[in-house]
Amino acid sequence: MSTSNGNGPKDSPRPKGPNENDPTQRGEESLPVPQGDPGEVIDVRRGMFGARNGGDTSGYGGLVRTVRLPGATPRPYGGPRGGAAYGPFDEVADELEGALEEQGLDPDQVIERTVVDRGELTFHIAREQLPTVARTLRDDPALRFELCTGVSGVHYPGDKGRELHAVYHLRSITHNRLIRMEVSAPDADPHVPSIVDIYPTNDWHERETYDFFGLIFDGHPALTRIIMPDDWQGFPQRKDYPLGGIPVEYKGAQIPAPDQRRSYT
Amino acid sequence: MSSTTHAPAGIRETTEGTVYDVTGGDWDELAAHAAKSDDERIIVNMGPQHPSTHGVLRLILEIDGETVTEARCGIGYLHTGIEKNLEYRTWTQGTTFVTRMDYLTPFFNETAYCLAVERMLGIEDEVPDRANVIRVLLMELNRLSSHLVAIATGGMELGATTVMIFGFRDRELILDLYELITGLRMNHAYIRPGGLSQDIPPGTVDALREFLKKMRKNLPEYDALATGNPVFKARLQDIGYLDLAGCMALGATGPILRSAGLPHDLRKAQPYCGYETYDFEVPTVDTCDSYGRFLVRLEEMRQSLRIIEQCVDRLEPGPVMVADKKIAWPAQLALGPDGLGNSLDHIKNIMGTSMEALIHHFKLVTEGFRVPPGETYAAVESPKGELGVHAVSDGGTRPYRVHFRDPSFTNLQSMAAMCEGGQVADVIVAVASIDPVMGGVDR
Numbered sequence: 001m002s003t004s005n006g007n008g009p010k011d012s013p014r015p016k017g018p019n020e021n022d023p024t025q026r027g028e029e030s031l032p033v034p035q036g037d038p039g040e041v042i043d044v045r046r047g048m049f050g051a052r053n054g055g056d057t058s059g060y061g062g063l064v065r066t067v068r069l070p071g072a073t074p075r076p077y078g079g080p081r082g083g084a085a086y087g088p089f090d091e092v093a094d095e096l097e098g099a100l101e102e103q104g105l106d107p108d109q110v111i112e113r114t115v116v117d118r119g120e121l122t123f124h125i126a127r128e129q130l131p132t133v134a135r136t137l138r139d140d141p142a143l144r145f146e147l148c149t150g151v152s153g154v155h156y157p158g159d160k161g162r163e164l165h166a167v168y169h170l171r172s173i174t175h176n177r178l179i180r181m182e183v184s185a186p187d188a189d190p191h192v193p194s195i196v197d198i199y200p201t202n203d204w205h206e207r208e209t210y211d212f213f214g215l216i217f218d219g220h221p222a223l224t225r226i227i228m229p230d231d232w233q234g235f236p237q238r239k240d241y242p243l244g245g246i247p248v249e250y251k252g253a254q255i256p257a258p259d260q261r262r263s264y265t
Numbered sequence: 266m267s268s269t270t271h272a273p274a275g276i277r278e279t280t281e282g283t284v285y286d287v288t289g290g291d292w293d294e295l296a297a298h299a300a301k302s303d304d305e306r307i308i309v310n311m312g313p314q315h316p317s318t319h320g321v322l323r324l325i326l327e328i329d330g331e332t333v334t335e336a337r338c339g340i341g342y343l344h345t346g347i348e349k350n351l352e353y354r355t356w357t358q359g360t361t362f363v364t365r366m367d368y369l370t371p372f373f374n375e376t377a378y379c380l381a382v383e384r385m386l387g388i389e390d391e392v393p394d395r396a397n398v399i400r401v402l403l404m405e406l407n408r409l410s411s412h413l414v415a416i417a418t419g420g421m422e423l424g425a426t427t428v429m430i431f432g433f434r435d436r437e438l439i440l441d442l443y444e445l446i447t448g449l450r451m452n453h454a455y456i457r458p459g460g461l462s463q464d465i466p467p468g469t470v471d472a473l474r475e476f477l478k479k480m481r482k483n484l485p486e487y488d489a490l491a492t493g494n495p496v497f498k499a500r501l502q503d504i505g506y507l508d509l510a511g512c513m514a515l516g517a518t519g520p521i522l523r524s525a526g527l528p529h530d531l532r533k534a535q536p537y538c539g540y541e542t543y544d545f546e547v548p549t550v551d552t553c554d555s556y557g558r559f560l561v562r563l564e565e566m567r568q569s570l571r572i573i574e575q576c577v578d579r580l581e582p583g584p585v586m587v588a589d590k591k592i593a594w595p596a597q598l599a600l601g602p603d604g605l606g607n608s609l610d611h612i613k614n615i616m617g618t619s620m621e622a623l624i625h626h627f628k629l630v631t632e633g634f635r636v637p638p639g640e641t642y643a644a645v646e647s648p649k650g651e652l653g654v655h656a657v658s659d660g661g662t663r664p665y666r667v668h669f670r671d672p673s674f675t676n677l678q679s680m681a682a683m684c685e686g687g688q689v690a691d692v693i694v695a696v697a698s699i700d701p702v703m704g705g706v707d708r
Contacts, residue, residue: 042638043659067659070639117639118384146513149644150675152655152668167655169642169670173529180642201516204678205670212348227341227707237349237666258353264632264662 039071043158048264067158070117080119080178089121092179095142096123096133105132120180127183127192131219134181134195137170145170145179148195150205153213155238163187164215168195168202185215194219212237306334309689320703322696324680328689336684336692338677343707351667355633356382357594359664361454366669367705368451369414372407373647374705375456376400378667380537381643381656382458385636388587395583396460397538402473402576403446403455404538404645405569409480410439411648411700412562412569416487419559419697423500428491435483438476445472448605460586463598473577480570487563501556505683505695508553515679519650519672520565521699523549524557531646543572555698565648592634595626633662649673649700671705 045067048060079087093114097107110133113124125133137145147170154165162184171178185192194217196203206217207226214235217223225232234241245257255261277284311324323339347362354362363378364371383389417432440450446465447455455462491497507517509525522529530547532540548564550557586593595615599608615623636658644653650672657666676699683695 039638065660067638118387118641120641122640147516147518147651149516149642149651149653149670152666152670154640154657154666167640167668169653169655171651173527173534176534178535178642178644180640199516200514201675201678204674208674225341227344229341236346243346243349243353258350261353 039068040159040162041066041068042156043067070115072113073116077114077116077121088177089116092121092143092177093123095140096136099136099140099143100133103132103136105129120178122180122182124182124184127185130181130183130193131195131198134168134170134198137179137181138198143172144174145172145177147171147173148199148201151202151209153209153215153237155213157187157239159184161186164190164192164213166192166209166215190214191216191218193217194223196220211235214238311692322677322701322703322706324692324696326684326689326692331688331690333684333687333689333692336681338680340674340677340703340706343703345708347708348667348669351664353663355662356458356636356664357633359667360457361452363667363669364452364454365704366708367647367649367652367671367673367702369411369702370407370647370649370652370705371451371453372400372403372456373645373652374669375454376404376538377643377645377647377652377654377669378656379456379458380645381641381654381667382636384641384643385639385656385658386458386592386634387637388459388589388592391587391589392460393584393586394539395464395581396585398576398579398581399446399461399465399585400456400538401540401543402573402580403443405572405576406439406442408569408648409566409573410436412566413439415562415648415697415700416491416559419694419700420491422693422697423497425491425497428487431483431486431490435480438479442469442472442476445469457586457594459589459592460584462594464585465580470577470580473573477570477574477577484563484566484570492560492563498556500694501554501559501698502552503554503556504687504691505555505558505698506553507679507683511679511682515682516675517650517679519646519648519676520558520561521676521679522650523547523561524551525553526551531644531651535644537643537645543575545569545572555694558698562648590625591629595622595629635660635662636664644670647672649702649705650676669705669708671708673699673701673703673705674708677701677706 043066045065046061046063048063075090076086077089077093078085079089097111100107100110110126110129111123112126115122115124123133134148137143149169149171152167152169154167156163156165164185164187166183166185168181169178170181183192190213192215194202194206196206196217197219203221204226206220207223209215210217210220210223211225211228212235224230228236243257243259245259247254247256247260249255306327306329309326309328311326321342323342325337325339326333327335345365347366351359351362359378359382360375363374366374380389383392413432413436417429417436420426420428420432443453444450446469447453447462507515507521507525509522509527511517512522512525512527518529526549528547528549531537532545533547545568548561548568550560552560596608596611598605599610601609611626615626638658638660640655640657642653642655644651646652651670652672653670655666655668655670656664659665680696680699683699684692687695
């Protein structure tokens with residue numbers, strides 16, 4: 001321990017604890033705050049090259065980077081081709097909010113956040129309301145998202161309380177639109193309601209996401225592993241699950257396993 | 266305990282010696298019980314190593330006589346963890362992995378992935394025209410080769426080996442073109458974020474024109490051989506029935522959806538790579554069965570030939586990679602004595618002349634480029650349906666998460682709906698009409 005810390009120059013800023021001497025905290029106060037939602041912080045990265053415990057002698061050891069996903073977008077949302085004017089995305093949002101109000105729901109409670117990024121519209125939905133929203137999106141004639149392209153899981157271990165995300169892409173063939181629904185669940189309570197009874201195509205997709213991320217889809221008719229063997233331990237696509245691999249020799253040099261190689265993030 | 270209540274196995278003394286027979290024990294009761302019921306329900310495990318199940322697909326069929334009462338799929342035998350592996354490589358290296366997913370549609374996997382990366386980078390509109398034309402050209406060649414395999418293997422599973430021979434004969438012509446253009450028959454990694462790994466070699470246009478001439482002659486042979494063939498029709502018509510409502514509910518896309526009469530094609534609905542500028546039609550039939558899917562595939566091949574013809578006419582000289590030197594590979598690849606690699610001129614430049622160029626090359630190749638944080642979904646119309654890529658970046662040089670919505674995976678779910686209540690022999694036809702490729706299903 002002490003040897004690895006002693007490698008760097010004496011005066012290099014090397015934060016020892018996670019909250020001590022954090023340059024970003026200081027830096028952000030002096031910078032102009034961007035308008036609107038600064039975004040969802042999913043991680044705070046320290047150092048470089050994947051080195052931990054002070055083994056990095058490159059001088060990058062003090063680097064701190066806050067990783068943010070795009071935050072909530074103010075109205076108007078525009079459309080897939082950008083633009084700040086009222087567009088197709090506003091139509092979808094208006095219709096969805098109207099339809100939710102008709103059902104006696106408060107859209108602000110159901111839709112946690114609406115994000116427009118790179119010409120794509122994302123509704124972050126409160127997870128208990130997911131089936132209601134999905135049914136509304138499918139059945140409302142003005143929305144009519146008849147094709148669900150399945151669910152994709154994402155694991156953000158640094159996003160405390162919202163570690164597991166389930167991402168749904170819905171396509172409307174009638175109106176030729178594509179939107180994204182995103183729900184999150186904490187690692188401690190990895191439950192999301194199933195929408196198999198609304199979109200039967202999600203049967204295998206939810207099993208796959210359960211298989212790889214351990215997200216439990218409540219109400220799924222038979223939530224079992226689908227790709228991995230039935231007796232597999234752990235959920236392979238979580239970030240804390242190692243990739244595995246062994247070093248190999250190539251042209252006389254030892255090449256480390258992929259997850260042991262230098263990383264720049 | 267049972268040895269006292271039941272007679273032990275019979276022992277007889279004969280002139281040949283002692284003979285033991287296997288009656289007795291508890292099995293007499295079981296055998297008598299089984300003989301009493303005339304229930305012919307059995308569970309058949311077909312695959313994962315069965316010649317007619319398209320690779321390592323395992324079908325679990327509950328059969329009553331010749332009727333399939335329940336059908337389920339067992340998948341996962343070809344899982345290779347590609348999505349997980351991508352998280353440990355640079356964005357550019359990702360193409361090498363995704364091309365191996367659905368190994369019959371490598372260019373669609375690569376294009377879908379690259380479109381996602383390009384949208385994340387915001388360089389969608391900067392991809393040069395020539396790169397887009399070559400992408401469309403390769404994708405349509407790939408649609409041909411994929412449909413040829415679908416028809417060929419489907420024919421083989423029926424015992425129509427001539428269809429198989431024809432299909433693989435014509436696919437070979439396309440694989441030769443792949444080899445000419447990319448250097449490989451499969452696993453190309455030719456389409457890269459920002460453009461292509463290299464330009465098409467000289468002589469490609471001539472080879473393409475030659476191929477078009479041959480294919481125009483060969484394609485009607487499938488019509489002559491199969492379309493009106495009463496045996497072929499008897500095996501395929503009304504088999505694997507899935508109507509439009511079933512397709513929508515099960516998320517089936519591609520030829521399955523178009524065989525139910527809905528002309529949904531992402532090339533028309535949400536064009537990418539300039540598909541809106543090409544002249545082609547989306548064929549549909551309304552038979553909802555395997556025969557309809559065969560007809561749709563056949564017509565799509567004709568349309569693909571039309572698109573390829575237009576691509577060949579449009580090939581104008583120009584760059585095949587975005588101009589941004591922070592994304593584009595520093596040099597075109599060149600063929601050396603030990604295979605394809607960095608061109609010797611480039612090596613000479615970075616090793617002997619310009620240290621900055623060397624640093625740039627080293628940084629871009631080993632570290633890669635950074636992609637701003639966020640997520641995106643890019644979809645292309647693969648021969649099997651909607652191939653979607655959900656990519657997430659955390660601002661680093663590696664993907665944070667890439668998920669492939671492979672059409673084979675989704676379409677295979679409809680197997681139960683197509684097969685239950687039908688005959689055992691028709692399961693093969695129905696599965697062949699779905700055209701699942703297990704490399705894409707299991708990833």
